Amino acid sequence: MAGLQAVHKTYRHSQRYLEILRVLSRYGFYDLISQSGFDLLGPLGKKVSLKSPEDSVMRLSRWERVRLAFEDLGPTYIKFGQILSTRGDLIPVDLVEELKKLQDDVPPFSQEEAVELIEKELGRKVNELFSEFFSTPIASASIAQVHRATTQEGEEVAVKLQRPGIRRIIDSDLEILSQLALALEKHVSDLSNSNLVSIVREFDLSIHKELSFSTEASNLERFGNNMRKDPAIYVPACYRKLSTARVLTMEYVEGTKITDADRIRELGLDTKLIAQRGIDLELKQIFEFGFFHADPHPGNLLILSDNVICFLDFGMMGTLSRSTGELVTSMAMGAINRDYEKITRNILKICDTTGEVNLRSLELQVTELVDLYFHQSLENLDMAELFASMVDFFPRNNLVIPSDLYLLGRALLLLQGDGQIIDPGFNIADQVAPYFKKLAHRRFHPDQYIREMAISSEEMLRLAKDMPYEVRELMEKAREGQLKVNMEHQGLNRIGRKHEQISNRITMAIILASITLGSSILVLAEVPPLWHDIPVIGLVGFLGATILGFWLLISILRSGRM
Secondary structure (H helix, E strand, O other): OHHHHHHHHHHHOHHHHHHHHHHHHHOOOHHHHHHOOHHHHHHHHHHOOOOOOOHHHHOOOHHHHHHHHHHHHOHHHHHHHHHHOOOOOOOOHHHHHHHOOOOOOOOOOOHHHHHHHHHHHHOOOHHHHEEEEOOOOOEEOOOEEEEEEEEOOOOEEEEEEEOOOHHHHHHHHHHHHHHHHHHHHHHOHHHOOOOHHHHHHHHHHHHHHHHOHHHHHHHHHHHHHHHOOOOOEEOOOEOHHHOOOOEEEEEOOOOEEOOOHHHHHHOOOOHHHHHHHHHHHHHHHHHHHOEEEOOOOHHHEEEOHHHOEEEOOOOOEEEOOHHHHHHHHHHHHHHHOOOHHHHHHHHHHHOEEOOOOOHHHHHHHHHHHHHHHHOOOHHHOOHHHHHHHHHHHHHHOOEEOOHHHHHHHHHHHHHHHHHHHHOOOOOOHHHHHHHHHHHHHHHOOHHHHHHHHHHHHHHHHHHHHHHHHHHHHHHHHHHOOOOOOOOOOOOOHHHHHHHHHHHHHHHHHHHHHHHHHHHHHHHHHOOOOEEOOEEHHHHHHHHHHHHHHHHHHHHHHHHOOO
Protein backbone atom coordinates (compact mmCIF):
# COMPACT_ATOMS: atom_id res chain seq x y z
CA MET A 1 0.00 0.00 0.00
CA ALA A 2 2.82 2.41 0.94
CA GLY A 3 4.53 1.68 -2.37
CA LEU A 4 1.33 2.45 -4.33
CA GLN A 5 0.95 5.74 -2.47
CA ALA A 6 4.52 6.69 -3.33
CA VAL A 7 3.92 5.91 -7.01
CA HIS A 8 0.66 7.94 -6.93
CA LYS A 9 2.50 10.95 -5.48
CA THR A 10 5.25 10.62 -8.06
CA TYR A 11 2.81 10.64 -10.98
CA ARG A 12 0.85 13.55 -9.45
CA HIS A 13 4.04 15.64 -9.40
CA SER A 14 5.48 14.18 -12.59
CA GLN A 15 6.12 17.51 -14.36
CA ARG A 16 7.93 18.88 -11.34
CA TYR A 17 9.97 15.67 -11.09
CA LEU A 18 11.01 16.02 -14.71
CA GLU A 19 12.05 19.61 -14.09
CA ILE A 20 14.15 18.56 -11.06
CA LEU A 21 15.80 15.82 -13.12
CA ARG A 22 16.77 18.29 -15.83
CA VAL A 23 18.20 20.79 -13.34
CA LEU A 24 20.21 18.15 -11.47
CA SER A 25 21.53 16.75 -14.72
CA ARG A 26 22.41 20.27 -15.96
CA TYR A 27 24.68 20.73 -12.94
CA GLY A 28 26.42 17.38 -13.18
CA PHE A 29 24.48 15.26 -10.68
CA TYR A 30 23.42 12.51 -13.07
CA ASP A 31 25.25 9.91 -10.92
CA LEU A 32 23.07 10.93 -7.99
CA ILE A 33 19.94 10.57 -10.12
CA SER A 34 20.86 7.07 -11.28
CA GLN A 35 21.32 5.88 -7.69
CA SER A 36 18.31 7.50 -6.05
CA GLY A 37 15.39 5.40 -7.19
CA PHE A 38 14.02 7.63 -9.95
CA ASP A 39 12.72 4.51 -11.68
CA LEU A 40 9.48 5.40 -9.84
CA LEU A 41 8.77 7.66 -12.81
CA GLY A 42 8.29 4.60 -14.95
CA PRO A 43 7.29 5.43 -18.54
CA LEU A 44 7.39 9.15 -17.78
CA GLY A 45 11.12 8.86 -17.20
CA LYS A 46 11.59 8.30 -20.93
CA LYS A 47 10.21 11.80 -21.65
CA VAL A 48 13.05 13.57 -19.87
CA SER A 49 15.95 14.76 -21.98
CA LEU A 50 19.02 14.82 -19.76
CA LYS A 51 21.71 17.08 -21.18
CA SER A 52 25.32 16.76 -20.18
CA PRO A 53 26.59 19.70 -18.14
CA GLU A 54 28.70 22.31 -19.89
CA ASP A 55 32.43 22.34 -19.27
CA SER A 56 32.19 25.75 -17.57
CA VAL A 57 29.71 24.30 -15.08
CA MET A 58 31.87 21.27 -14.30
CA ARG A 59 34.83 23.55 -13.54
CA LEU A 60 32.86 24.83 -10.55
CA SER A 61 33.15 23.06 -7.21
CA ARG A 62 30.55 20.46 -6.24
CA TRP A 63 29.02 22.76 -3.60
CA GLU A 64 28.82 25.72 -6.00
CA ARG A 65 26.84 23.52 -8.38
CA VAL A 66 24.52 22.51 -5.49
CA ARG A 67 23.83 26.20 -4.77
CA LEU A 68 23.15 27.03 -8.43
CA ALA A 69 20.81 24.02 -8.71
CA PHE A 70 18.87 25.20 -5.63
CA GLU A 71 18.52 28.69 -7.13
CA ASP A 72 17.22 27.24 -10.41
CA LEU A 73 14.69 25.05 -8.59
CA GLY A 74 12.92 28.02 -7.03
CA PRO A 75 11.63 29.32 -3.69
CA THR A 76 11.22 26.04 -1.78
CA TYR A 77 14.73 24.88 -2.53
CA ILE A 78 16.20 28.34 -1.90
CA LYS A 79 14.56 28.35 1.54
CA PHE A 80 15.65 24.75 2.11
CA GLY A 81 19.21 25.73 1.27
CA GLN A 82 19.07 28.76 3.56
CA ILE A 83 17.85 26.64 6.47
CA LEU A 84 20.49 23.98 5.70
CA SER A 85 23.10 26.75 5.92
CA THR A 86 22.12 27.20 9.59
CA ARG A 87 22.87 23.54 10.40
CA GLY A 88 26.61 23.15 10.04
CA ASP A 89 26.41 20.21 12.42
CA LEU A 90 24.49 18.22 9.80
CA ILE A 91 26.19 19.12 6.49
CA PRO A 92 29.81 19.84 5.39
CA VAL A 93 31.19 23.26 6.38
CA ASP A 94 32.11 24.09 2.76
CA LEU A 95 28.50 23.49 1.71
CA VAL A 96 27.29 25.72 4.57
CA GLU A 97 29.46 28.59 3.31
CA GLU A 98 28.20 28.12 -0.24
CA LEU A 99 24.52 27.94 0.74
CA LYS A 100 24.88 31.24 2.63
CA LYS A 101 25.28 32.85 -0.80
CA LEU A 102 21.84 31.75 -2.00
CA GLN A 103 20.03 34.68 -3.60
CA ASP A 104 16.41 35.16 -2.56
CA ASP A 105 15.75 38.20 -4.72
CA VAL A 106 12.93 37.48 -7.15
CA PRO A 107 10.78 39.79 -9.29
CA PRO A 108 7.82 41.24 -7.35
CA PHE A 109 4.29 40.16 -8.15
CA SER A 110 2.00 42.78 -9.69
CA GLN A 111 0.22 45.65 -7.94
CA GLU A 112 -3.12 44.14 -8.96
CA GLU A 113 -2.28 40.86 -7.21
CA ALA A 114 -1.11 42.76 -4.12
CA VAL A 115 -4.32 44.78 -3.91
CA GLU A 116 -6.46 41.68 -4.53
CA LEU A 117 -4.69 39.81 -1.72
CA ILE A 118 -5.12 42.65 0.80
CA GLU A 119 -8.80 43.11 0.01
CA LYS A 120 -9.49 39.38 0.11
CA GLU A 121 -7.68 38.89 3.42
CA LEU A 122 -8.87 42.03 5.23
CA GLY A 123 -12.34 42.18 3.68
CA ARG A 124 -12.26 45.86 2.73
CA LYS A 125 -11.02 48.07 -0.10
CA VAL A 126 -7.40 49.15 0.10
CA ASN A 127 -8.36 52.86 0.11
CA GLU A 128 -10.60 52.20 3.12
CA LEU A 129 -7.79 50.49 5.01
CA PHE A 130 -4.96 52.85 4.12
CA SER A 131 -4.90 56.55 3.25
CA GLU A 132 -1.90 55.79 1.05
CA PHE A 133 -0.55 52.52 -0.33
CA PHE A 134 2.71 52.47 -2.33
CA SER A 135 2.41 50.04 -5.22
CA THR A 136 6.17 49.52 -5.64
CA PRO A 137 7.47 47.10 -3.00
CA ILE A 138 10.49 48.12 -0.90
CA ALA A 139 11.62 44.47 -0.72
CA SER A 140 10.77 41.30 -2.63
CA ALA A 141 11.68 37.69 -1.86
CA SER A 142 10.52 34.19 -2.75
CA ILE A 143 7.80 33.97 -0.08
CA ALA A 144 6.69 37.57 0.40
CA GLN A 145 7.18 41.20 -0.52
CA VAL A 146 6.86 44.36 1.55
CA HIS A 147 5.04 47.62 0.70
CA ARG A 148 5.00 50.93 2.52
CA ALA A 149 1.62 52.38 3.45
CA THR A 150 -0.05 54.97 5.69
CA THR A 151 -2.98 54.07 7.92
CA GLN A 152 -6.15 56.16 8.07
CA GLU A 153 -4.78 57.55 11.36
CA GLY A 154 -1.64 58.77 9.56
CA GLU A 155 0.79 56.15 10.91
CA GLU A 156 3.57 54.86 8.64
CA VAL A 157 3.47 51.07 8.29
CA ALA A 158 5.15 48.23 6.40
CA VAL A 159 2.74 45.71 4.86
CA LYS A 160 4.15 42.23 4.26
CA LEU A 161 2.22 40.24 1.63
CA GLN A 162 2.55 36.52 0.97
CA ARG A 163 3.25 35.62 -2.63
CA PRO A 164 0.06 34.26 -4.27
CA GLY A 165 0.10 30.46 -4.73
CA ILE A 166 3.36 30.01 -2.81
CA ARG A 167 1.83 27.66 -0.21
CA ARG A 168 0.62 25.25 -2.92
CA ILE A 169 4.06 25.30 -4.59
CA ILE A 170 5.86 24.69 -1.30
CA ASP A 171 3.51 21.87 -0.22
CA SER A 172 4.04 20.14 -3.57
CA ASP A 173 7.81 20.58 -3.39
CA LEU A 174 7.88 19.31 0.19
CA GLU A 175 6.22 16.04 -0.86
CA ILE A 176 8.85 15.65 -3.56
CA LEU A 177 11.68 16.57 -1.18
CA SER A 178 10.48 13.95 1.31
CA GLN A 179 10.48 11.27 -1.39
CA LEU A 180 13.90 12.36 -2.69
CA ALA A 181 15.38 12.33 0.82
CA LEU A 182 14.03 8.82 1.45
CA ALA A 183 15.32 7.56 -1.91
CA LEU A 184 18.77 9.12 -1.45
CA GLU A 185 19.18 7.72 2.08
CA LYS A 186 18.12 4.28 0.85
CA HIS A 187 20.07 4.03 -2.41
CA VAL A 188 23.16 6.27 -2.01
CA SER A 189 25.59 4.68 0.44
CA ASP A 190 27.39 7.98 1.19
CA LEU A 191 24.09 9.45 2.40
CA SER A 192 22.75 6.49 4.38
CA ASN A 193 23.64 8.15 7.71
CA SER A 194 22.99 11.74 6.65
CA ASN A 195 19.62 12.19 8.44
CA LEU A 196 18.21 13.72 5.25
CA VAL A 197 14.66 12.64 6.10
CA SER A 198 14.91 14.30 9.52
CA ILE A 199 16.33 17.47 7.96
CA VAL A 200 13.43 17.66 5.50
CA ARG A 201 10.94 17.06 8.32
CA GLU A 202 12.52 19.91 10.33
CA PHE A 203 12.44 22.12 7.26
CA ASP A 204 8.75 21.33 6.76
CA LEU A 205 7.94 22.56 10.28
CA SER A 206 10.16 25.63 9.92
CA ILE A 207 8.85 26.84 6.58
CA HIS A 208 5.20 26.37 7.58
CA LYS A 209 5.86 28.57 10.61
CA GLU A 210 7.33 31.15 8.24
CA LEU A 211 4.32 30.87 5.95
CA SER A 212 1.99 31.73 8.83
CA PHE A 213 2.14 35.50 9.31
CA SER A 214 -0.16 35.04 12.32
CA THR A 215 2.68 33.17 14.01
CA GLU A 216 5.11 35.93 13.10
CA ALA A 217 2.71 38.54 14.52
CA SER A 218 2.57 36.57 17.79
CA ASN A 219 6.37 36.34 17.82
CA LEU A 220 6.62 40.10 17.32
CA GLU A 221 4.21 40.85 20.16
CA ARG A 222 5.87 38.39 22.54
CA PHE A 223 9.31 39.76 21.71
CA GLY A 224 8.07 43.32 22.26
CA ASN A 225 6.51 42.47 25.62
CA ASN A 226 9.77 40.86 26.78
CA MET A 227 12.05 43.69 25.73
CA ARG A 228 9.84 46.80 26.06
CA LYS A 229 11.53 48.04 29.28
CA ASP A 230 15.04 47.96 27.81
CA PRO A 231 16.00 51.40 26.41
CA ALA A 232 18.74 49.89 24.22
CA ILE A 233 16.24 48.22 21.86
CA TYR A 234 13.29 49.30 19.73
CA VAL A 235 10.64 46.79 18.65
CA PRO A 236 8.14 47.76 15.90
CA ALA A 237 4.45 47.75 16.82
CA CYS A 238 2.19 45.11 15.28
CA TYR A 239 -1.18 46.15 13.77
CA ARG A 240 -3.32 43.10 14.49
CA LYS A 241 -6.47 44.52 12.89
CA LEU A 242 -4.56 44.90 9.63
CA SER A 243 -2.97 41.43 9.77
CA THR A 244 -3.98 37.88 8.87
CA ALA A 245 -2.21 34.60 8.11
CA ARG A 246 -1.11 36.05 4.72
CA VAL A 247 -0.85 39.77 5.49
CA LEU A 248 1.31 41.27 8.25
CA THR A 249 1.20 44.97 9.03
CA MET A 250 3.77 46.46 11.39
CA GLU A 251 5.20 49.85 12.21
CA TYR A 252 7.56 51.26 9.57
CA VAL A 253 10.87 52.20 11.20
CA GLU A 254 13.41 54.60 9.68
CA GLY A 255 16.99 53.80 10.57
CA THR A 256 20.51 53.18 9.32
CA LYS A 257 21.55 49.73 8.15
CA ILE A 258 24.33 48.28 10.26
CA THR A 259 26.32 47.65 7.07
CA ASP A 260 26.57 51.44 6.56
CA ALA A 261 29.36 51.92 9.12
CA ASP A 262 30.46 55.28 7.68
CA ARG A 263 26.95 56.73 8.00
CA ILE A 264 26.71 55.46 11.60
CA ARG A 265 29.95 57.28 12.45
CA GLU A 266 28.79 60.43 10.62
CA LEU A 267 25.72 60.48 12.88
CA GLY A 268 28.05 60.55 15.90
CA LEU A 269 26.94 57.14 17.17
CA ASP A 270 29.16 54.94 19.34
CA THR A 271 30.08 51.89 17.24
CA LYS A 272 31.73 50.02 20.15
CA LEU A 273 28.65 50.50 22.33
CA ILE A 274 26.32 49.34 19.52
CA ALA A 275 28.38 46.17 18.97
CA GLN A 276 28.33 45.40 22.70
CA ARG A 277 24.61 46.12 22.97
CA GLY A 278 23.81 43.67 20.19
CA ILE A 279 25.37 40.79 22.16
CA ASP A 280 23.93 41.96 25.49
CA LEU A 281 20.42 42.14 24.04
CA GLU A 282 20.69 38.66 22.49
CA LEU A 283 22.02 37.14 25.72
CA LYS A 284 19.16 38.77 27.62
CA GLN A 285 16.62 37.31 25.18
CA ILE A 286 18.18 33.85 25.48
CA PHE A 287 18.83 33.48 29.19
CA GLU A 288 16.24 35.77 30.79
CA PHE A 289 13.25 35.10 28.56
CA GLY A 290 14.16 31.88 26.73
CA PHE A 291 12.82 33.38 23.48
CA PHE A 292 15.29 34.94 21.07
CA HIS A 293 15.70 36.35 17.58
CA ALA A 294 17.38 33.52 15.68
CA ASP A 295 18.31 35.38 12.50
CA PRO A 296 19.99 38.71 13.41
CA HIS A 297 21.88 39.09 10.13
CA PRO A 298 22.74 42.65 8.94
CA GLY A 299 19.53 42.96 6.90
CA ASN A 300 17.43 42.42 10.05
CA LEU A 301 19.04 45.17 12.14
CA LEU A 302 18.59 48.95 12.02
CA ILE A 303 20.53 51.49 14.07
CA LEU A 304 18.47 54.38 15.46
CA SER A 305 19.45 57.53 17.35
CA ASP A 306 21.02 57.19 20.82
CA ASN A 307 22.70 53.92 19.76
CA VAL A 308 19.40 52.06 19.88
CA ILE A 309 19.09 48.80 17.92
CA CYS A 310 15.90 47.81 16.11
CA PHE A 311 15.35 44.12 15.28
CA LEU A 312 13.27 43.23 12.18
CA ASP A 313 11.69 40.04 10.74
CA PHE A 314 10.38 37.70 13.42
CA GLY A 315 9.76 34.62 11.29
CA MET A 316 12.71 32.66 12.71
CA MET A 317 12.75 32.58 16.52
CA GLY A 318 14.47 30.25 18.97
CA THR A 319 13.37 29.00 22.38
CA LEU A 320 15.38 27.81 25.36
CA SER A 321 13.86 26.17 28.44
CA ARG A 322 15.02 27.20 31.91
CA SER A 323 16.57 23.77 32.58
CA THR A 324 18.46 23.75 29.27
CA GLY A 325 19.63 27.30 29.91
CA GLU A 326 21.05 26.19 33.27
CA LEU A 327 22.86 23.28 31.57
CA VAL A 328 24.35 25.63 28.96
CA THR A 329 25.48 28.02 31.71
CA SER A 330 27.00 25.13 33.68
CA MET A 331 28.80 23.90 30.55
CA ALA A 332 30.18 27.38 29.79
CA MET A 333 31.43 27.74 33.38
CA GLY A 334 32.96 24.27 33.09
CA ALA A 335 34.91 25.44 30.02
CA ILE A 336 36.12 28.57 31.80
CA ASN A 337 37.14 26.55 34.91
CA ARG A 338 38.51 23.55 32.93
CA ASP A 339 36.01 21.16 34.54
CA TYR A 340 36.04 18.53 31.79
CA GLU A 341 33.83 16.01 33.60
CA LYS A 342 31.08 18.60 34.13
CA ILE A 343 31.18 19.60 30.45
CA THR A 344 30.95 15.96 29.32
CA ARG A 345 28.08 15.23 31.71
CA ASN A 346 26.11 18.27 30.50
CA ILE A 347 26.73 17.46 26.83
CA LEU A 348 25.16 14.03 27.34
CA LYS A 349 22.17 15.62 29.08
CA ILE A 350 21.62 18.17 26.30
CA CYS A 351 22.27 16.18 23.13
CA ASP A 352 20.42 13.34 21.42
CA THR A 353 22.45 10.32 20.30
CA THR A 354 22.54 8.60 16.92
CA GLY A 355 24.58 5.63 18.06
CA GLU A 356 26.84 4.36 20.81
CA VAL A 357 28.85 7.06 22.62
CA ASN A 358 32.33 6.19 23.89
CA LEU A 359 32.42 8.12 27.19
CA ARG A 360 36.18 7.89 27.67
CA SER A 361 36.85 9.12 24.13
CA LEU A 362 34.24 11.86 24.52
CA GLU A 363 35.82 13.24 27.70
CA LEU A 364 39.27 13.07 26.12
CA GLN A 365 38.08 15.08 23.11
CA VAL A 366 36.33 17.59 25.42
CA THR A 367 39.63 18.03 27.27
CA GLU A 368 41.53 18.62 24.02
CA LEU A 369 38.93 21.07 22.73
CA VAL A 370 38.80 23.13 25.94
CA ASP A 371 42.59 23.18 26.34
CA LEU A 372 43.00 24.25 22.73
CA TYR A 373 40.71 27.28 22.95
CA PHE A 374 40.62 28.29 26.62
CA HIS A 375 44.33 28.32 27.43
CA GLN A 376 44.54 31.83 25.96
CA SER A 377 43.05 35.12 27.11
CA LEU A 378 39.43 35.69 26.07
CA GLU A 379 40.33 38.66 23.87
CA ASN A 380 42.28 36.25 21.62
CA LEU A 381 39.57 33.58 21.55
CA ASP A 382 38.21 33.06 18.03
CA MET A 383 34.52 32.24 18.64
CA ALA A 384 33.85 31.44 14.98
CA GLU A 385 36.66 28.87 14.94
CA LEU A 386 35.49 27.43 18.27
CA PHE A 387 31.93 27.10 16.97
CA ALA A 388 33.17 25.38 13.78
CA SER A 389 35.19 22.90 15.88
CA MET A 390 32.15 22.15 18.04
CA VAL A 391 29.99 21.61 14.96
CA ASP A 392 32.49 18.96 13.81
CA PHE A 393 32.88 17.51 17.32
CA PHE A 394 29.23 16.51 17.91
CA PRO A 395 28.47 14.29 14.86
CA ARG A 396 31.90 12.66 15.22
CA ASN A 397 30.75 11.39 18.61
CA ASN A 398 27.26 10.29 17.49
CA LEU A 399 25.70 13.37 19.11
CA VAL A 400 23.08 15.73 17.67
CA ILE A 401 22.73 19.32 18.89
CA PRO A 402 19.09 20.34 19.41
CA SER A 403 18.13 22.79 16.65
CA ASP A 404 17.39 25.67 19.03
CA LEU A 405 20.83 25.35 20.62
CA TYR A 406 22.42 25.45 17.19
CA LEU A 407 20.33 28.54 16.37
CA LEU A 408 21.54 30.09 19.65
CA GLY A 409 25.19 29.67 18.69
CA ARG A 410 24.56 30.85 15.15
CA ALA A 411 22.70 33.96 16.34
CA LEU A 412 25.61 34.96 18.60
CA LEU A 413 28.08 34.45 15.75
CA LEU A 414 25.92 36.54 13.40
CA LEU A 415 25.92 39.34 15.98
CA GLN A 416 29.69 39.08 16.32
CA GLY A 417 29.90 39.54 12.54
CA ASP A 418 27.47 42.47 12.72
CA GLY A 419 29.56 44.05 15.47
CA GLN A 420 32.80 43.63 13.52
CA ILE A 421 31.28 45.54 10.59
CA ILE A 422 31.19 48.72 12.68
CA ASP A 423 33.95 47.82 15.18
CA PRO A 424 36.62 45.58 13.55
CA GLY A 425 38.24 44.75 16.91
CA PHE A 426 35.00 43.53 18.49
CA ASN A 427 35.13 40.06 20.11
CA ILE A 428 32.03 38.43 21.55
CA ALA A 429 34.07 36.38 24.06
CA ASP A 430 34.88 39.52 26.08
CA GLN A 431 31.18 39.83 26.95
CA VAL A 432 29.96 36.24 26.98
CA ALA A 433 32.29 35.00 29.76
CA PRO A 434 31.36 37.74 32.30
CA TYR A 435 27.70 37.21 31.46
CA PHE A 436 27.90 33.48 32.20
CA LYS A 437 29.68 34.21 35.49
CA LYS A 438 26.87 36.57 36.42
CA LEU A 439 24.30 33.89 35.52
CA ALA A 440 26.15 31.29 37.59
CA HIS A 441 26.28 33.68 40.56
CA ARG A 442 22.56 34.37 40.20
CA ARG A 443 21.85 30.64 40.07
CA PHE A 444 23.37 30.14 43.54
CA HIS A 445 21.76 33.23 45.05
CA PRO A 446 19.45 32.52 48.06
CA ASP A 447 16.49 34.05 46.18
CA GLN A 448 16.98 31.49 43.41
CA TYR A 449 17.00 28.64 45.92
CA ILE A 450 13.80 29.98 47.46
CA ARG A 451 12.15 30.11 44.03
CA GLU A 452 13.28 26.56 43.22
CA MET A 453 12.04 25.31 46.61
CA ALA A 454 8.69 26.99 45.97
CA ILE A 455 8.45 25.29 42.57
CA SER A 456 9.45 21.91 44.07
CA SER A 457 6.93 22.35 46.91
CA GLU A 458 4.18 23.10 44.41
CA GLU A 459 5.09 19.98 42.42
CA MET A 460 5.10 17.86 45.61
CA LEU A 461 1.69 19.21 46.63
CA ARG A 462 0.33 18.42 43.18
CA LEU A 463 1.80 14.92 43.41
CA ALA A 464 0.26 14.40 46.87
CA LYS A 465 -3.08 15.67 45.62
CA ASP A 466 -3.09 13.43 42.54
CA MET A 467 -1.74 10.29 44.24
CA PRO A 468 -5.01 9.03 45.84
CA TYR A 469 -6.79 9.19 42.47
CA GLU A 470 -3.91 7.45 40.69
CA VAL A 471 -3.68 4.72 43.39
CA ARG A 472 -7.46 4.21 43.20
CA GLU A 473 -7.25 3.87 39.41
CA LEU A 474 -4.39 1.38 39.80
CA MET A 475 -6.35 -0.72 42.33
CA GLU A 476 -9.44 -0.72 40.12
CA LYS A 477 -7.39 -2.01 37.18
CA ALA A 478 -5.89 -4.70 39.41
CA ARG A 479 -9.37 -5.71 40.67
CA GLU A 480 -10.68 -5.94 37.10
CA GLY A 481 -7.70 -7.95 35.97
CA GLN A 482 -6.50 -5.20 33.62
CA LEU A 483 -3.18 -4.56 35.37
CA LYS A 484 -0.33 -5.88 33.28
CA VAL A 485 3.37 -5.82 34.08
CA ASN A 486 5.74 -6.41 31.20
CA MET A 487 9.16 -7.66 32.28
CA GLU A 488 12.09 -8.61 30.14
CA HIS A 489 15.15 -10.24 31.67
CA GLN A 490 18.50 -10.47 29.94
CA GLY A 491 21.37 -12.73 31.03
CA LEU A 492 19.41 -14.28 33.92
CA ASN A 493 19.30 -17.86 32.58
CA ARG A 494 22.75 -18.67 33.94
CA ILE A 495 21.78 -17.27 37.36
CA GLY A 496 18.56 -19.33 37.27
CA ARG A 497 20.48 -22.53 36.56
CA LYS A 498 22.90 -21.78 39.38
CA HIS A 499 20.02 -21.21 41.82
CA GLU A 500 18.47 -24.52 40.74
CA GLN A 501 21.78 -26.31 41.30
CA ILE A 502 22.16 -24.81 44.79
CA SER A 503 18.56 -25.78 45.64
CA ASN A 504 19.20 -29.36 44.56
CA ARG A 505 22.33 -29.58 46.72
CA ILE A 506 20.51 -28.21 49.77
CA THR A 507 17.70 -30.72 49.23
CA MET A 508 20.22 -33.53 48.91
CA ALA A 509 22.03 -32.41 52.09
CA ILE A 510 18.75 -32.39 54.03
CA ILE A 511 17.88 -35.90 52.77
CA LEU A 512 21.40 -37.05 53.67
CA ALA A 513 21.10 -35.63 57.18
CA SER A 514 17.67 -37.27 57.62
CA ILE A 515 18.93 -40.71 56.56
CA THR A 516 21.95 -40.42 58.84
CA LEU A 517 19.80 -39.34 61.79
CA GLY A 518 17.21 -42.08 61.17
CA SER A 519 19.89 -44.77 60.85
CA SER A 520 21.49 -43.65 64.12
CA ILE A 521 18.17 -43.99 65.95
CA LEU A 522 17.66 -47.54 64.53
CA VAL A 523 21.17 -48.60 65.59
CA LEU A 524 20.74 -47.29 69.13
CA ALA A 525 17.29 -48.96 69.45
CA GLU A 526 18.76 -52.29 68.21
CA VAL A 527 15.77 -52.83 65.95
CA PRO A 528 15.88 -56.38 64.40
CA PRO A 529 16.93 -58.01 62.15
CA LEU A 530 20.51 -57.83 63.46
CA TRP A 531 23.83 -58.63 61.84
CA HIS A 532 26.69 -58.98 64.36
CA ASP A 533 24.45 -57.16 66.85
CA ILE A 534 24.01 -54.23 64.39
CA PRO A 535 20.52 -53.50 62.98
CA VAL A 536 20.54 -54.30 59.24
CA ILE A 537 18.20 -51.41 58.31
CA GLY A 538 20.43 -48.92 60.19
CA LEU A 539 23.54 -50.32 58.48
CA VAL A 540 21.94 -49.98 55.01
CA GLY A 541 20.99 -46.38 55.88
CA PHE A 542 24.55 -45.53 56.93
CA LEU A 543 25.91 -47.10 53.74
CA GLY A 544 23.47 -45.18 51.53
CA ALA A 545 24.23 -41.92 53.38
CA THR A 546 27.97 -42.49 52.88
CA ILE A 547 27.57 -43.07 49.12
CA LEU A 548 25.26 -40.04 48.79
CA GLY A 549 27.68 -37.88 50.82
CA PHE A 550 30.64 -38.85 48.62
CA TRP A 551 28.63 -38.07 45.47
CA LEU A 552 27.61 -34.62 46.82
CA LEU A 553 31.23 -33.84 47.80
CA ILE A 554 32.55 -34.86 44.36
CA SER A 555 29.97 -32.66 42.54
CA ILE A 556 30.94 -29.67 44.70
CA LEU A 557 34.67 -30.22 44.07
CA ARG A 558 34.06 -30.53 40.29
CA SER A 559 32.24 -27.17 40.21
CA GLY A 560 35.40 -25.52 41.59
CA ARG A 561 33.44 -23.71 44.29
CA MET A 562 33.01 -24.87 47.89
